[in-house]
Amino acid sequence: MQLNITEQDDIVRIEVQEERMDAHNSGDLKEQMLQLFDEGKYNLIIDLSAVRFVDSSGLGALVSGFKNASAREGSLKLCCLQPQVRSMFELTRLHRVFEIFATVEEAVDSF
Template identity: 50%
Template structure:
């Protein structure tokens, strides 16, 4: 999988550089997110702006990353959602689960704010 990673303060930004997030490459993303969590990076933003196709494996990698981040007292946020990916998130109702932002800066700033349902 082609992705780019950069640190922005205490947030890791993972930009997916493939047009597809599917069974062929989703495991690599899942493992990469898990490695970040094991290295005590708990604020993760995944930029999907280049992704045009997302299947159940890709969704599974994102859900697993989100769940693991939350269990590590962190969070995983999404940004750069293309229309095709947005329709899949709506169809599966996962848009209600993931914090989704319009751009990277908003997603990073979102770590300073409590999400609805964060227990406060």
């Protein structure tokens, strides 16, 4: 999975540069997040602007990141969701769990 990782203060932004997040590639994202947690970085922003489709495994990776971040008193926020991805979150009611922002800046400001 193509991930572009940038750090700003103690906030890490992960930009997913894939059209799809599914069973084939979401494992990479999960591993990347676990690595960040190991390094003591608990505040993540996942930028989904390129993602067109998320399946249950993709959601699973995000949920796992979310739970791990929360357990370490950090947080995982999402931004820039395309409409189809947004509807997937609404269907599973996960939009009430994740903090979702329209732009990266808004997400950064919320920390």
